[in-house]
Amino acid sequence: MKKAHKLFLIQISVAVVLFVVLASLTKTFFYKDENIKGYLAINDGVKEMAGTSSDFLDTLIVRNDVTFDPTSGKELERVFKHLKYSNKEKFLFVGSSQLRVIQGENTSVSYESLVTKKFEKFSNGRFQVYNLSLGGMSNPEKLIVSKKASEVLKPENVLISVTPWDCLLDKIRLGVTTIENQKFTNRPNLVEDLEYAENDLLFPLNVNQKITERIENTIDKSLTIYSKRTGIKQWLNDEFEKAINPTNDSLDNTNEVPTSSIADYWLTLHQDLDNRFGWDNKVYKTGKRSLKIVNAEGKRARWLGTPISLEIPTETFEFEGWSKSDSVTVSKTGLYAIDYQITFIDDTKQWYLDNLIFENGTHDWEQVKTTVTFDKKVKTIKPVLMFFEGKGTVWFDDIKAFPIIDGIKSENIIPNPSAEIELTERQDTSYTYSEEEWVKIRENIFSVIDYLSSNQAENKYLLLTPFWHTDKKSAYPQKAEYENLVNAVKQYCEQKNVKCIDASYILNEDDFGIYAAGSVRDKIDVLHFGVRAHEELAKFIIEKLN
Amino acid sequence: MIFSTTIFLFFVVIIFSVYWGLLGLVKDESKRLKARILFLLLASYYFYMSWNPTFIVLILFSTLVDFYAGKEIHATKSQRKKRFLLIISLVVNLGFLAYFKYTNFFLDSINQISGIVSENGGTNFFLDIVLPVGISFYTFQSLCYTIDIFYGKMKPSKNIFEFSLYISFFPQLVAGPIVRARDFIPQLKKNTFFTDINFQLAANYFIMGLVKKVLIADNIAPISDALFSDPSQYGTLSTWVGVMAYSIQIYCDFSGYSDMAIGVAALFGFKLMENFNMPYTASNVTDFWRKWHISLSTWLRDYLFIPLGGSRGKEQTYYRNLMITMLLGGLWHGASWNFVVWGGLHGLALIAHKLYKTHVSAKFQFGNLASSVYRLASWAVTMVFVSATWVFFRAQTFSDSWSIIKNMFLFKKSIDYQIPIEFLLLLLIMVIAHYFGVRFFNKIEQNKNHVFSNPYIQAAIWGLAMFIVLLFGQDDNQAFIYFQF
Structure with a gap:
């Protein structure tokens, strides 16, 4: 053997030895960490989520019951390769998470409660239903998946669901791109044919997949740094943070027990404390509470409220607020201030924080106060208590805004200004859009209608999905804009011979779920609904069929 | 099979073992060579068919047409017949490319125009065409064979298996x-x-390519994805971060793939050309095109720009030829007006640089300090231009491209959505590392006494690189950006 090649073999050996040493050291230190259970839980949780959905797909394949993608696009190719064959009249559903999520439940477990399964059941077995909806499915994705599924299944009925929120999405995920240029066939499920379908052609190109799985399982079992890498990455991240911030006690939240849950109206983002711990009961100006920010890393931290609509639009306001600081430094591009997002009656927007900026360093309660007259009437304001790119600790209290109408100062309009009131009613998310965005939403829905119109199916449906609403609030608070959109969509559907099913308001407020308590998204999930609602929607669609 | 997957590594190990091990047992040299060529050919077809088996027919057909066209072009003495055969080769190759890649682009353009002029909403033409993977690349390779034979630059291959493997x-x-x-x-x-x-x-x-692709490109992708999926939510600084992230991503993705290709080919004793040469150190756009996707830019120069007339004749003709080359070069990248605009902008920049060089900079002489400042400024302007034009390459729609360009150059403050500005610093570090990194790599290749030429140090770097790639690689294998071509 040539000397150079002997040397190369030695090099490979050195590389492998170093790799093994690094992997072993990482594993050893990782497992010695006192929070190892937490890290393993994170790792296994993420894997389980992926694995569960993948395992569930395996189960569906074995049962020859693939009519749904539990992996939400990650293994869409496998879904398409194994779509259930049926001689029955086929009904294809394509939409976003609303059609595939039972709020608060694991899809693999609650799969049978989905709207499409209920639809299949309530139609007394007339249809073979396919639900190829994906979480956060964008318009382009809906079109690609519908087209591909129509090619394979040749369904007699196609339904695509839309809601303004998903009509602004443009991204196409990898799983959808993967199937876009592929050909799939749909054969009857005979055992021989299943094997033939697996191999697809005269020689086994799909052996790649089997080999890949075997190799990856082997690596997964023998290499901790691979199988536990999510947990290890989290651990490394925390070790790094500890190394650069060794004495920051405020990061250690486990010694503080919140005495109550969260403040009404206010939410915090991008700081070291969450909504519970940030609602401080130790330092305050008035009452017994204030809003605290701890920003060890100079992140873009803030407390923010939701937009407040003025009953009578006005140009003049008096803004005031108090803040206390501890060891605050703010970078040149940072901000430590009360800022307002102002929306004028012509829908233009502006940020305003003049004379509402606090001093850096350490100081006791400092007040900022200003009166401003804008050049246009204001219809909404949204307060943001900023601690952008600043390091240290700050507290905010008594945040008030007084509209001045015809020279007369009105009452404060900011809810819970002293952060005294605890949230009793969960906040809701709402989605508001600019005029341009409403136009884009309409154009995107029209493109879906155009596609449906050109689809070869006998019956084509556009479903406007339900959303959370009460007498006073709604997921889409711009009622007039939403109604205009619906009317335009209905008209266009009629023109294009597509049936429009408007399910916007068919559900009750109780049908909608809630995100995890204490998290930033500690709110009502205004777009995803529960078991009863899925059933209700299924019945509604059946009623509206041709 | 994507290069950064375990199945590809497994595939290479098998092919390598058979190629050198099993086939190495064939004693007769000429038989051994033939066996290896045939084996690599079958392995290559298997590799291609793992994407989509049906399209092997296209490659086979294209191969046969060009093999026999090349043979006949060389054999015949009639210029007319030579030209005719060359046209057949061009029509077949470009015909396939046009059909599979550009049909719906043209139909869509017709639909858009008719939508504007017609009162009835216009036409709605569309054909359901699947794009064969790699068609843009192997088509160009096949064409340069027949064109080179036509111009007498090479003799045709007598062995169809050799040609097929090429x-x-x-x-x-x-x-x-x-x-x-x-x-x-x-x-x-x-x-x-x-x-x-x-x-x-x-x-x-191979390891350098893997690190660039898996560690850098795949991990930086979410930053640019965040911007390009919803550009309206980001302010100026964040837009710049997202755009620079994409600049780094596309370079690391594509050059990483090229590096892996060069490394794998080297395992079988084949030398492929370098495709990138520190493109982000270019001090002007002409220089950039000498360093970016070198195999494509030289192909366009030799088989499009020069046959059009190149730089011969009037200045205006030269600019026309340059512009046509860049527009078509842009279109080669994708069936969308975004890519045409990207090519057009680079064409304009090349023309502008040429004019500047001829009529302006030739008149000035700089001292050392001024010269350094001038070079730095040139580099900065080039980087800004290249990064800004990547927007058209990546954005989903033309209006998104325009929205991002506006955000980049007209200050826009946005508070609700931000891509972390720390990444701007990280990206600047990467640009600097790019400059020094490749120089360093070339240095250690040339100087065997350099400490990093020490084989044990190199081995340690390999072990460390594999460790980092395995630990920090993204879970989803993002297909190489250029695979869409």
């Missing part, structure tokens, strides 16, 4: 580098020995 050699089949027949086919005639292989070089290239 077209379909798996390391560069789906995303380049675009290899010239006159560079590659002679390598197939040489009986390379196992002892000739520079395994260190191959390993260095």
Whole structure:
């Protein structure tokens, strides 16, 4: 053997030895960490989520019951390769998470409660239903998946669901791109044919997949740094943070027990404390509470409220607020201030924080106060208590805004200004859009209608999905804009011979779920609904069929 | 099979073992060579068919047409017949490319125009066409074979298997580098020995490519994805961060793939051309095109720009030829007006640079300090231009492109959505590392006494690189950006 090649073999050996040493050291230190259970839980949780959905797909394949993608696009190719064959009249559903999520439940477990399964059941077995909806499915994705599924299944009925929120999405995920240029066939499920379908052609190109799985399982079992890498990455991240911030006690939240849950109206983002711990009961100006920010890393931290609509639009306001600081430094591009997002009656927007900026360093309660007259009437304001790119600790209290109408100062309009009131009613998310965005939403829905119109199916449906609403609030608070959109969509559907099913308001407020308590998204999930609602929607669609 | 997957590594190990091990047992040199070529050819076809088996028919047909066209072009003395055969080759190759890649682009353009002029909403033409992977690359490779034979630059291959392997050699089949027949086919005639292989070089290239692709490109992708999926939510600084992230991503993705291709080819004794040469150190756009996707830019120069007339004749003709080349070069990248605009902008920049060089800079002489400042400023302007034009390459729609460009150059403050500004610093570090990194790599290749040329240090770097790639690689294998071509 040539000397150079002997040397190369030695090099490979050195590389492998170093790799093994690094992997072993990482594993050893990782497992010695006192929070190892937490890290393993994170790792296994993420894997389980992926694995569960993948395992569930395996189960569906074995049962020859693939009519749904539990992996939400990650293994869409496998879904398409194994779509259930049926001689029955086929009904294809394509939409976003609303059609595939039972709020608060694991899809693999609650799969049978989905709207499409209920639809299949309530139609007394007339249809073979396919639900190829994906979480956060964008318009382009809906079109690609519908087209591909129509090619394979040749369904007699196609339904695509839309809601303004998903009509602004443009991204196409990898799983959808993967199937876009592929050909799939749909054969009857005979055992021989299943094997033939697996191999697809005269020689086994799909052996790649089997080999890949075997190799990856082997690596997964023998290499901790691979199988536990999510947990290890989290651990490394925390070790790094500890190394650069060794004495920051405020990061250690486990010694503080919140005495109550969260403040009404206010939410915090991008700081070291969450909504519970940030609602401080130790330092305050008035009452017994204030809003605290701890920003060890100079992140873009803030407390923010939701937009407040003025009953009578006005140009003049008096803004005031108090803040206390501890060891605050703010970078040149940072901000430590009360800022307002102002929306004028012509829908233009502006940020305003003049004379509402606090001093850096350490100081006791400092007040900022200003009166401003804008050049246009204001219809909404949204307060943001900023601690952008600043390091240290700050507290905010008594945040008030007084509209001045015809020279007369009105009452404060900011809810819970002293952060005294605890949230009793969960906040809701709402989605508001600019005029341009409403136009884009309409154009995107029209493109879906155009596609449906050109689809070869006998019956084509556009479903406007339900959303959370009460007498006073709604997921889409711009009622007039939403109604205009619906009317335009209905008209266009009629023109294009597509049936429009408007399910916007068919559900009750109780049908909608809630995100995890204490998290930033500690709110009502205004777009995803529960078991009863899925059933209700299924019945509604059946009623509206041709 | 994507290069950064375990199945591809498994595939290479099997092919390598058979190529050098099993086939190495064939004693007769000429039989051994033939067996290896045939084996690599079958392996390459298998590799291609793992994407989509049906399209092997296209490659086979294209191969047969060009093999026989090349043979006949060389054999015939009639210029007219030569030209006719060349046209057949062009029509077949470009015809396939046009049909599979550009049909719906043209139909969509017709639909858009008719939508504007017609009162009835216009036409709605669409054909359901699947794009074969790598068609843009192997088509160009096949064309340069017949064109070179036509111009007498090379003789045709007498062995159809050799020629087929040249077209379909798996390391560069789906995303380049675009290899010239006159560079590659002679390598197939040489009986390379196992002892000739520079395994260190191959390993260095492959691992470097893997790190660029898996560690950098895949991990930086979410930053640019965040911007391009919803540009309206970001302010100026964040937009710049997202755009620079994409600049780094596309470079690391594509050059990483090229490096892996070079490394894998080297394992079998084949030398592929370098495709990138520190493009982000270019001090002007002309320089950039000498360093970016070199195999494509030289192909366009030799087979499009020069046949159009090149720089011969009037200045205006030169600019016209340059613009046509860049517009078509843009269109080659994708069936969308975004890519045409991207090519057009680069064409304009090349023309502007040429005018500047001829009429302005030639008149000035700088001292040392001024010269350094001038070079730095030139580099900065070039980087800004290249990064800004990547927007058209990546954005989903033309209006998104325009929205991002506006955000970049007209200050826009946005508070609700921000891509972390720390990444701007990280990206600047990466740009600097790019400059020093490749120089460093070239230095250690040339200087065997350099400490990093020490084989044990290199081995340690390989071990560390594999450890980092395995630990920090993204879970989803993002297909190489250029695979869409």
